[in-house]
Amino acid sequence: GNSVTQMEGPVTLSEEAFLTINCTYTATGYPSLFWYVQYPGEGLQLLLKATKADDKGSNKGFEATYRKETTSFHLEKGSVQVSDSAVYFCALKVHSGGSNYKLTFGKGTLLTVNP
Amino acid sequence: KAGVTQTPRYLIKTRGQQVTLSCSPISGHRSVSWYQQTPGQGLQFLFEYFSETQRNKGNFPGRFSGRQFSNSRSEMNVSTLELGDSALYLCASSPGTGGLNTEAFFGQGTRLTVV
Numbered sequence: 001g002n003s004v005t006q007m008e009g010p011v012t013l014s015e016e017a018f019l020t021i022n023c024t025y026t027a028t029g030y031p032s033l034f035w036y037v038q039y040p041g042e043g044l045q046l047l048l049k050a051t052k053a054d055d056k057g058s059n060k061g062f063e064a065t066y067r068k069e070t071t072s073f074h075l076e077k078g079s080v081q082v083s084d085s086a087v088y089f090c091a092l093k094v095h096s097g098g099s100n101y102k103l104t105f106g107k108g109t110l111l112t113v114n115p
Numbered sequence: 116k117a118g119v120t121q122t123p124r125y126l127i128k129t130r131g132q133q134v135t136l137s138c139s140p141i142s143g144h145r146s147v148s149w150y151q152q153t154p155g156q157g158l159q160f161l162f163e164y165f166s167e168t169q170r171n172k173g174n175f176p177g178r179f180s181g182r183q184f185s186n187s188r189s190e191m192n193v194s195t196l197e198l199g200d201s202a203l204y205l206c207a208s209s210p211g212t213g214g215l216n217t218e219a220f221f222g223q224g225t226r227l228t229v230v
Contacts, residue, residue, distance in 0.1 A: 043221035
């Protein structure tokens with residue numbers, strides 16, 4: 001089956017620190033990979049995505065590279081800000097037959113950035 | 116362009132009661148998916164509707180049901196509520212028939228508390 005494993009949180013960093021949140025996946029076929037972010041009291045927002053091997057998704061200073069050989073899609077940011085405090089979800093999407101596509105999420109990683 | 120709207124934002128219900136949650140997708144989006152988010156299980160897929168037809172279903176008991184109307188608005192219903200149904204219920208809409216690269220747009224969710 002399809003599954004996403006991401007590092008357990010919570011992760012606590014000081015402002016301007018380097019961030020890595022690990023994400024690995026298991027999938028049948030060739031998935032697209034996503035990172036979503038959930039700010040307090042909000043729904044999920046797409047942060048970035050990659051649709052094929054070696055693609056790099058980037059947005060707002062965050063980056064993640066689709067690594068097929070290691071089945072990974074780790075999220076990185078060089079210098080975090082207090083406003084980056086949120087829950088981050090890694091997700092994959094696969095074609096499940098016909099016009100059906102299934103989106104599977106990891107359990108989420110809570111990031112807290114202190115000033 | 117208005118985002119995905121979920122109503123109500125908060126609900127408190129008693130065990131054994133039933134509840135109906137509503138989701139209005141982004142204008143022009145025909146696919147609506149529902150997720151249950153809990154601290155222990157993370158985001159779990161409930162079902163997806165496209166053009167008034169259920170296209171995908173997750174592993175939830177029959178107490179959880181949904182429907183979609185001709186204007187793409189969707190409702191989900193939970194009957195005979197249990198304490199374990201307390202969760203944030205998220206709705207997501209997508210344009211067209213979906214696809215590996217298609218982004219899901221999430222609402223802010225409905226926080227259901229069962230007492």
